[in-house]
Amino acid sequence: MVVPLVYAVLSGFKSTDELSSNPFGLPKRWLTSNYTDILGGGDFWRLLGSSTLIAVGTTVLVVALSALAAFSFARFAFRGREALFTLFTMGLMFPFAVAVLPLFLLLRSLDLLDNPLGVILPQAAFGLPMTIIILRAFFREIPGELEEAATLDGCSSFGFFWRVLLPMARPALGTVSVLAVVTSWNNFMLPLLVFTDNTWWTLPVGVQQFQGQYSAEYARVFAYLVLAMVPALAFYSVAERQLVGGLTAGATKG
Amino acid sequence: MTSTFLADKRSGPGTELPPPESVRARGRGRRRVLHWLTAVGFQLPALVLFIGMVLLPMLFALYAAFFRWGGFGMPSDYVGTDNFTDLFDNPVFLGDLWRCLILVLLSLVLQLPFALAMAVLLNQKFRGRAVYRMLFFAPYVLSEAITGVLFSMVFAPDDGLADHVLGAVGLDGVGGLWFADPSYVMATLFLVMTWKYFGFHMMLYLAGLQSIPRELTEAALIDGASAWQRFRNVTLPLLAPTLRISVFLSVIGAIQLFDLVWVITQGGPDHHSETMAVTMFQYGFKRYQVGYASAISVVMFGICLVFALAYQRFVLRRDLEGATTTMRGDGK
Numbered sequence: 001m002v003v004p005l006v007y008a009v010l011s012g013f014k015s016t017d018e019l020s021s022n023p024f025g026l027p028k029r030w031l032t033s034n035y036t037d038i039l040g041g042g043d044f045w046r047l048l049g050s051s052t053l054i055a056v057g058t059t060v061l062v063v064a065l066s067a068l069a070a071f072s073f074a075r076f077a078f079r080g081r082e083a084l085f086t087l088f089t090m091g092l093m094f095p096f097a098v099a100v101l102p103l104f105l106l107l108r109s110l111d112l113l114d115n116p117l118g119v120i121l122p123q124a125a126f127g128l129p130m131t132i133i134i135l136r137a138f139f140r141e142i143p144g145e146l147e148e149a150a151t152l153d154g155c156s157s158f159g160f161f162w163r164v165l166l167p168m169a170r171p172a173l174g175t176v177s178v179l180a181v182v183t184s185w186n187n188f189m190l191p192l193l194v195f196t197d198n199t200w201w202t203l204p205v206g207v208q209q210f211q212g213q214y215s216a217e218y219a220r221v222f223a224y225l226v227l228a229m230v231p232a233l234a235f236y237s238v239a240e241r242q243l244v245g246g247l248t249a250g251a252t253k254g
Numbered sequence: 255m256t257s258t259f260l261a262d263k264r265s266g267p268g269t270e271l272p273p274p275e276s277v278r279a280r281g282r283g284r285r286r287v288l289h290w291l292t293a294v295g296f297q298l299p300a301l302v303l304f305i306g307m308v309l310l311p312m313l314f315a316l317y318a319a320f321f322r323w324g325g326f327g328m329p330s331d332y333v334g335t336d337n338f339t340d341l342f343d344n345p346v347f348l349g350d351l352w353r354c355l356i357l358v359l360l361s362l363v364l365q366l367p368f369a370l371a372m373a374v375l376l377n378q379k380f381r382g383r384a385v386y387r388m389l390f391f392a393p394y395v396l397s398e399a400i401t402g403v404l405f406s407m408v409f410a411p412d413d414g415l416a417d418h419v420l421g422a423v424g425l426d427g428v429g430g431l432w433f434a435d436p437s438y439v440m441a442t443l444f445l446v447m448t449w450k451y452f453g454f455h456m457m458l459y460l461a462g463l464q465s466i467p468r469e470l471t472e473a474a475l476i477d478g479a480s481a482w483q484r485f486r487n488v489t490l491p492l493l494a495p496t497l498r499i500s501v502f503l504s505v506i507g508a509i510q511l512f513d514l515v516w517v518i519t520q521g522g523p524d525h526h527s528e529t530m531a532v533t534m535f536q537y538g539f540k541r542y543q544v545g546y547a548s549a550i551s552v553v554m555f556g557i558c559l560v561f562a563l564a565y566q567r568f569v570l571r572r573d574l575e576g577a578t579t580t581m582r583g584d585g586k
Contacts, residue, residue, distance in 0.1 A: 001449070002389055004408050007415050020413050065300040072296035079290060084297060091308055093562045095510035097531040098555045101538045101547055102311035102318065105325060125307030128300055157292055186397035188513045193539065204399030208517050211403045218407060225407075228400055236395040240388060243395070247454070248461035 012223035019218050034223035047206040051185060054119050054202060059180040061124040062131055063173060070135035071161050091129035104193050118194040123184050131176045134249055138172035175246035178239045185232060203228045318548040325544035337549035350530045357508040360444050366500060369452045373459035391453040402517030405446045409433055433519050436526040443527055446514060455500045462496030498569055509558055530554050
């Protein structure tokens with residue numbers, strides 16, 4: 001399982017020549033230039049920055065909108081609620097690949113190509129169903145007495161949402177945020193289409209292009225790969241519990 | 255003001271002196287409208303984004319699929335169902351359907367049982383179990399693009415890790431072109447898919463296993479059931495809901511597979527690893543046959559929808575009943 005990962009890390013420390021003569025072993029001479037060259041250039045940092053910006057933007061948007069909607073689904077009885085909720089849950093069955101072509105045309109006509117919003121908005125939209133489902137289930141478990149007390153104290157429904165519900169829901173918000181970050185971070189198809197020039201490329205797009213560009217220099221590509229993995233794996237090791245919790249909750253409640 | 259239970263309470267009998275009938279009706283009507291507006295108001299931002307970025311594009315794909323259209327201006331060259339009939343004469347697309355079916359079957363008979371076995375294994379108590387879990391799950395966190403590039407290097411002809419390993423154990427020449435060989439490419443891709451996704455299913459199963467009360471397996475143990483019997487008659491039935499979800503996700507995932515294939519082979523060699531999403535991408539974004547590509551989208555969606563509905567109707571419905579009956583008694 002980890003062999004390919006270790007292989008990539010070690011290979012990054014070798015020269016491309018050494019790679020073919022000594023594929024498995026530790027590098028004879030630990031060559032750090034592959035890594036430092038990449039970190040020294042600005043490209044990698046630009047990709048990292050744009051991946052981060054897009055992930056944060058998507059997450060803030062999807063969590064904010066979903067929290068509002070989930071609040072209304074969980075706490076209000078109103079005409080059309082079930083129909084609306086079914087509409088959102090049906091969104092789970094819409095594969096992204098199906099909508100991507102018309103979505104691209106829509107973004108083009110809105111002049112959102114080569115604009116981070118062109119990735120953030122669709123990603124947030126496709127994240128809504130899962131996030132709403134998880135948050136709704138969580139909001140439902142918060143006892144009604146709290147709402148009653150808040151209302152008696154003169155809280156409006158938005159005031160209750162903002163000052164009581166959201167602070168209480170912090171663990172659930174953390175879980176859905178982690179999910180949103182990971183999904184956005186790994187998205188490949190949409191950034192590939194939306195960003196025609198490299199100003200806003202994200203890491204997955206950058207890695208693919210880098211491999212195309214330096215296809216003969218294996219060691220360099222390996223170093224690049226490893227560096228591109230680091231943020232995701234670091235994030236995973238910090239947020240592991242939340243991520244796994246979110247996936248299992250989302251999958252069983254979906 | 256607008257909360258559900260307060261409104262309920264207020265309409266309950268005998269709380270306060272009833273105002274005259276007409277005033278009360280008007281007040282209640284206005285309150286109800288206000289209540290509805292607040293409730294829907296919270297939904298509005300999400301709804302606008304969802305309709306604009308998910309539903310409208312899908313509906314537009316459905317519309318565009320009936321036109322011969324290059325993607326500029328509005329579609330005008332109406333061709334009826336020609337795109338669809340052409341599609342089902344297109345050997346590449348028929349191949350896509352076939353490959354999709356193979357991937358689904360392989361996932362179901364190889365990947366998921368493997369994930370289940372690992373989950374059962376990792377559910378035991380032993381040292382370093384948390385580390386194993388993290389390691390197996392880690393690939394799921396890496397993006398498909400990165401995984402794809404990594405494995406295109408591992409399986410690079412001659413210089414890649416795979417060929418070196420085979421060479422080192424004396425199996426020179428068994429490897430070879432891997433992704434460039436029409437007869438190996440799907441198997442190799444499936445290997446990569448397994449590496450990437452099995453950890454996810456394993457995690458689902460682990461979560462499912464942990465929700466099974468320990469007393470049940472202990473009781474079976476006391477009754478003298480063997481390990482296999484305990485697994486077969488206690489664990490497996492109780493895990494069934496989780497299994498069904500994971501099968502569902504696995505099938506939907508196989509239908510829309512794109513990133514991995516695009517990064518590693520772009521569907522080659524000679525369409526031998528192409529998936530529906532890749533074919534759609536080729537026609538829509540490389541050849542500008544947007545109407546035709548929309549037809550592929552519509553078929554993909556149709557397959558997903560039919561599968562999802564049928565699955566919900568015939569498999570997931572049994573879930574609730576099945577789960578409660580197995581809990582209640584000792585079968586039939």
